[in-house]
Amino acid sequence: MSIHHQIIALDVMGGDFGPEVVIPAAALALDDMSGKISYIFFGDENRIKPLLGKYKVLEGISEIHHTSGIVTNDEKPSVAIRRKDTSLRLAIEAVKEGRAQSIVSAGNTGALMATAKLVLRCLPGIKRPALASVLPTRQGDTVMLDLGANLVCDAQMLVQFAVLGSVYARVVKGIDTPRVGILNVGSEDMKGPDLVREAASILTNIVFPGDYYGFVEGDDLAEGLVDVVVTDGFTGNIALKVAEGVSKLTSHYMKEAFLSSLPAKMGAVLAGCALKKVKKRMDPRYYNGGMFLGLDGICVKSHGGMDVYGVSRAILVAAHLVEQGYNSEVAHEIALVMNQQSNGIEPEGVIA
Template sequence: MSENVVIALDAMGGDDAPDIVIKGVDIVRIQFPNARFLLFGDEARLNPLLDAYPLVRSVCEIRHTTHAIKGEDKPSHALRKGRQSSMRLAIDAVRDGEAGGVVSAGNTGALMAMAKFSLRTLPGIDRPALASMLPSPKGETIMLDLGANVECDADNLVQFAVMGADFARAVLGRVPPRVGLLNVGSEELKGSDTIKEAGERLRSIKNPPFEYCGFVEGDDITRGIVDVVVTDGFTGNVALKTAEGVATLFSNFLKAGFQQSLMSKIGYLLSKNGLKVLKNRLDPRLYNGGVFLGLNGVCVKSHGGTDAFGFANAVAVTIGMVSEGMIDRMIAHFKAFDVETKASSNEEASSSEVTEA
């Protein structure tokens, strides 16, 4: 980073906050020495922690508030009563231009409601989407939506594709990003009318900021054949939870297998280094940080039960998006996309008039 990047942190959000927040900053400040942080939370709890990490204090500024959003708070209640909460104030810092992005490990529903209310959606985007990364043999694959929108139309899916491509470019450095639309088959005739319409529209975009690769199936998600997998929030959330469950099941089976006999225990010792590589590759903390794409500001949701390492990764993702100017690029792409759409509509209208004449 050539210039300082300022990130707002909800220091009171998460199961082990504010401890993991401070320790997370201590990890990420080494990777991003030019980053600065605004800590929103109770200074009576933050100051003792910062005293133990003087280098963290040097890159942080405390914004005091004693109000924090609880995990059980309903989004509507948090929106009405949480204006002075650490979460809302951190979001407002992005809205007011004091910070380039915000990270919170707090209540997901409250964060979504507050961020959408305070930051608003970008021009050309109807709904924000929740995106995250999954491991694949070729690196990471971005998937969206993961639950923010249970029902989506073709317009939403096309918008998700553009947003996901910009995310892949900013965070993973994929140029051009490869985008696939999740379906029950790769053939063009398969799927619902919504999926087929979205596919036709993605294929028809002139000079898109990504490479559209057509339909992909569920087993393609972790194969790495595309950089971005686009789907509705219902399907995306089910797929994500299924992948997490399979990973846990595989880990438990593997652990039980190595404990069955003396020979299996010896086998574990012989393969210990390889298993360590596998464990590190599948470590969920490496993929911590769900991003609300489509808002007029960078907003990242860290897992509430993560540790300092996981929180640091969520902050690193945020810094990457801010440093790459993802929001400005997204605005430019949607503006160009809107112009292309209008031009196509005018051409179709003209052709229709000529035909009728």
């Protein structure tokens, strides 16, 4: 089921730059979704109105919901969830109330996650939502989850993450039968903790939207062996941060090398087109937009330091999830998996 028109709730006050980036990003997103989306901007009306006037493309499709409260970047989630007057909270409640179909925020990650879980709750059958993102690989893009929402997981949660990731790869990425791998310390069946081996056994014995590939190791992530990588939030967050660090280190070494001498600088000029292609392929702004999958409502987190293009990509992530009816597909597939398990499918070969 696809949605032809949708309303996106934007937490305008979130992130490092607030309305000065979020509003032009909303305008930029219309280049891909013109006529399909409109906005409710949650934040300080005195800062939003002058900026809206600069973008005629937003006329007639924008509504301002003035809010007096702002969740700061260093505010504790336990404090943020008790405040009901913030732009973040009210934007999420707009989704709960049906006024909007998705919420996008560049604000405090912990506060967004905690508030969204409190207000939206999980889809029926889902134990906990997972934070997912798309990563570049040698063979295309891979969706990886969980990236930090659940530091401790059990086997059933990993199985559900596999369903969440598979549905995303199928309905948004257009992959009919996504390959799903579980991140582990080795590819052999006997390796890894019990919860990982139990999840692997369940995925081997049930029908779900993907095709279970097996275990993948850390150095397989960049190879693109699978379309979906499943892991717990503790491991996933570390893996993501390591990948980000290696990317920054590689960029640093390349700049250092090309600026090291006159011949090197000339080489950089000659290789300019190729270097631009590499930069574009690995541009973190293109992959911006962490998805809280499994919630009863679409919620997307933009990196707080992103520029206009980066935030526009996060808006498009939310728009595509809604457009392709992601949550309806998840609810259907989770119900099928639960039905199989209730009919006696148990993991095999796992020592208790």
